[in-house]
Amino acid sequence: MERNTADFTTTLVVDQSPHEVFQAVTNVRGWWSKDIVGKTANLGDEFSFEVKGVHRSEQRLVEVIPDQKVVWLVTKANLSFLKNAGEWTGTRVVFDIARYNRVTRLTFRHEGLLPSSECYGACSPAWTQYIQNSLMKLITTGTGNPNLEGSVMEGTKLLTENFTMSVWLDQTPRQVFDAVRNVRGWWSQNLEGPSVHKGDEFIYRAGDVHHCTIRVTKVVAERTIVWEVVDNYFSFETGPNEWKGTSIRFDISTEGDKTRLDFTHEGLVPRFECYDICAKSWGDYVGKSLLGLITNGVGSPNPKEESTPVTI
Numbered sequence: 235m236e237r238n239t240a241d242f243t244t245t246l247v248v249d250q251s252p253h254e255v256f257q258a259v260t261n262v263r264g265w266w267s268k269d270i271v272g273k274t275a276n277l278g279d280e281f282s283f284e285v286k287g288v289h290r291s292e293q294r295l296v297e298v299i300p301d302q303k304v305v306w307l308v309t310k311a312n313l314s315f316l317k318n319a320g321e322w323t324g325t326r327v328v329f330d331i332a333r334y335n336r337v338t339r340l341t342f343r344h345e346g347l348l349p350s351s352e353c354y355g356a357c358s359p360a361w362t363q364y365i366q367n368s369l370m371k372l373i374t375t376g377t378g379n380p381n382l383e384g385s386v387m388e389g390t391k392l393l394t395e396n397f398t399m400s401v402w403l404d405q406t407p408r409q410v411f412d413a414v415r416n417v418r419g420w421w422s423q424n425l426e427g428p429s430v431h432k433g434d435e436f437i438y439r440a441g442d443v444h445h446c447t448i449r450v451t452k453v454v455a456e457r458t459i460v461w462e463v464v465d466n467y468f469s470f471e472t473g474p475n476e477w478k479g480t481s482i483r484f485d486i487s488t489e490g491d492k493t494r495l496d497f498t499h500e501g502l503v504p505r506f507e508c509y510d511i512c513a514k515s516w517g518d519y520v521g522k523s524l525l526g527l528i529t530n531g532v533g534s535p536n537p538k539e540e541s542t543p544v545t546i
Contacts, residue, residue, distance in 0.1 A: 242347040242358050244365050244517050246340040247525060248373050249404060252301040252331045255338050258373045259304050259329045265369040265378035280309075285381065289313050291322055304329040316352050337529070340373075349511065355504035358513050359397055366399045366521060374402050374492060397513050398498040399520060405528050407456040407486050407493050413528040414459055414484045414495075420524040420533035435464070440536065443469045446477060459484040468508055476506045495528075 248255065258264065262274040262281065272281030277298045284290040290312045297305035311322035325346030332339050342365045347357055372378030403410060413420065417429045417436070427436035432453045439445040445467050452460035466477035480501030487494045497520045502512055519535075527533030 241343050241345045242354065242361060242514070243341065243343045244362055244521055245342070246365065246370050246373070246401075246521075247337050247529060248340070248370070249336070250338055250373050252333050252338050255331050255340050255373055256301045256304070258369060258378075259331070259340070261372065263380060265372045265380050266364055267381035269381060288315060293327070296326075302331050313353060315356070318352055321351060321353050322346075340369075342369075349514065354510050355513075358510070359504065362397075362399050362513070362517060366401060370400070370402055375490065396498055396500045397502040397509070397516060398496065399517065400494060400496045401521065401525060402489065402492040402494050403525075403528055404491075405493055407488060410486050410493050410495055410528055411456045411459070413524060413533075414486075416527065416533075418535060420527045420535050421519055422536035423538040424536060448482070451481070457486055471507055476508050477502070 250258075260275040263270045267283055267285075270281050270283055273279035274281050274295070275298075277295055279295045280292065282290065282292045291308055292310040293306040294309050295304065296307045297303060306327040308322045308325050308327065310320075312319045313321060325344060328341075328343045328345060330341040330343070332341075342361070344357070344361060347354060347361075351357075368379040405413075415430050418425050422438055422440070424439050425436050426439070428434040429436040429448075429450065430453075432450055434450040435447060437445065437447050446463055447465040448461045449464050450459070451462045452458060461482040463477045463480050463482070466475055468477075480499060483496070483498040483500060485496040485498070487496075497516070499512070499516060502509060502516075506512075523533040523535060
């Protein structure tokens with residue numbers, strides 16, 4: 235796994251039209267917070283977001299192309315749990331919308347939110363939840379999961395939460411289950427050992443940077459797969475072996491006519507040294523590669539005999 239200085243990015247792929255996605259994005263109260271103050275839809279609109287005692291920021295819409303793009307400029311920010319409380323000030327939040335064949339892709343990017351940022355360990359999982367969970371649900375079902383009016387979030391909550399992300403799909407639970415078990419199809423073609431049934435153990439390698447041994451501890455057809463990290467090595471890690479003893483879960487359920495996949499790395503929390511890199515990498519492998527394998531039969535795993543260091 236190598237360090238990546240790219241802006242935080244996460245992507246959704248949905249059946250809805252670009253117009254429907256655009257309408258959901260600009261309905262900020264519907265997916266981010268019901269406490270939003272101000273206007274959120276047109277060029278020049280300004281609004282504020284606040285979680286009392288933790289985060290307050292002000293945003294201005296500096297680019298709006300209907301059904302294609304929305305850009306916010308963060309004009310002022312105060313994140314009280316950071317040494318540099320104004321770290322977000324001057325950054326940009328970008329929503330790019332594009333139609334590919336029969337699906338719409340929404341690419342979310344927070345320009346200036348880098349793995350080197352003080353906020354990255356807390357902000358990247360928060361954005362992942364808001365985009366992959368709440369905004370995705372608003373787009374696909376018409377109802378998001380925004381912060382409720384008057385809600386208060388503990389300042390330490392984001393520092394103790396496991397990394398998790400959710401996606402909603404048109405495919406059946408069986409199709410999702412089969413894709414998750416095809417680990418070589420979405421994570422890496424370099425796996426050694428079986429990875430399908432309870433009790434199976436396999437080894438993942440990424441050059442000299444990362445290798446781990448994983449045991450399959452639970453398999454419930456079309457519902458749940460759980461892995462335990464038996465052993466792990468990161469070449470860049472200076473502290474304790476952070477992945478060893480953690481669990482990786484894939485929970486599959488149905489919501490209406492959609493299949494929901496919840497991915498959780500239990501024990502991977504923002505205070506970990508590896509969190510910034512691992513959160514982005516899991517976002518890519520689950521939110522892009524596994525999603526591609528499920529929706530069109532083609533993932534983007536690490537290739538066989540990778541000759542250069544790669545992400546997890």
